Amino acid sequence: MDKFVEENEVFEKYSIIKREQYADFLTNFLNQQAENGYVLNLNAEWGAGKTTFLKCWYNKLKANHPVVYFDAWKTDFTHDAMTALMDSFHAQLANPISDNKALIRDFYEKGMHFIKIAVPSLAVGYLKHKSGMQNDESLLQDITDTFGINVTEDSCSDALKETLKAALEQRKKVEGIHEFKTALENIADEYIKVSNKHIPIYIFIDELDRCRPNYAIEVIENVKHFFNTKNFVFVIATDTKQLQHSIKAIYGYQFDSNLYLSRFFNQSVTLPQPKLIEFILSKYQFKLDTSFPTDKNIIDDTLIAKLITKVFKYHNINSLREIDKILISLDSCGKSADKELNVLSLLTLLILRNFHPKIYIPVIIEDA
Secondary structure, eight states: OOSSSOTTOOGGGGTTTOOHHHHHHHHHHHHHHGGGOEEEEEEOOTTSSHHHHHHHHHHHHTTTSOEEEEEGGGGTTSSOHHHHHHHHHIIIIIGGGTTOHHHHHHHHHHHGGGSOTTOOHHHHHHHHHHHTOOSOOOHHHHHHHHHOOOOOTTTOOHHHHHHHHHHHHHHHHHHHHHHHHHHHHHHHHHHHHHHTOOSOEEEEEEOGGGSOHHHHHHHHHHHGGGTTOTTEEEEEEEOHHHHHHHHHHHHOTTSOHHHHHHTTOSEEEEOOOOOHHHHHHHHOOOOOOTTOOOTTSOOOHHHHHHHHHHHHHHTTOOOHHHHHHHHHHHHHHHHHOSSOOOHHHHHHHHHHHHHOHHHHHHHHHHHO
8 A cells, every 4th residue: 555545546446437538638738838837726526536536646647757645634733734745745755865864954944944933843843853953043143144133132122033033034935935946856856866757746735625724725825835846747636616715714705716716726627527327327236116107117227327317416416425425325225125115215315314404304203
């Protein structure tokens, strides 16, 4: 098993969804766009299979390209998105070249410019440990060297010290953007040499729509600084509508979230949906109720699947994840029943239970 993505997540496992050809198309396109860096927004609503697609694509890409997979949901608890991102870069790009201490140190030193001023001391200590930095750096000496102000411990009040510290951190962040991108490029170049893989380097950022709104925005705000890093391709998977709501929650409901997002991405694409009827037929083996009336009194799996498809569309249920949950429940009922089932009646009850509990509960109580 791969440490970051399960090795059994491959397109062959999901052949009914037929997305491998789309992944190949995106790879060919992005390989040609990557020279000056490229950012692709992969859009699909929650439950439409973005994570499965990215993991399968990751496993196909990794044979020829360096790939970093960042699960934003797993780091949602952290106070600083950049710390989590840097750790992913280190674990998935820098580990194979860990013998190059100077390169790793340079990467972390440059990355320190992006860390929040209020980052917990434990996280700061962690980064210093990773980079081999000393713990006795002098803040006052840095202020003196940067601003040309002769500041001593005795002459500097706490308020002035905090103000100068904030100004120093801001200047270091601005100046450090180019330096960090260069350090990232150096890490990637060295990785390419030792792994015999090829550029571009792919960075997959996933599960943003499951995160706290402020954390999702923070991830994008942090990575935007090195979106145009040479030979790096960023693929940001989002439920764009949901992310726009998150942006409005942070910046206000009059804020133009669509324009805000468009500034980050070179291109946005929507993950194609599989044909729902084929998906249903692949997931569920029907135990048919032959008493169900039809014009020609002919019932088969395809007919039932067509009707189920219409029911899902009528209720505006498009998420493959939610549809799969209902089909699993249907399948469980079919396997446990000792007689034929009225599939559509059972489907209606399951939809009511999952999506309209206020209607479902009184119906069940009334029939009990």
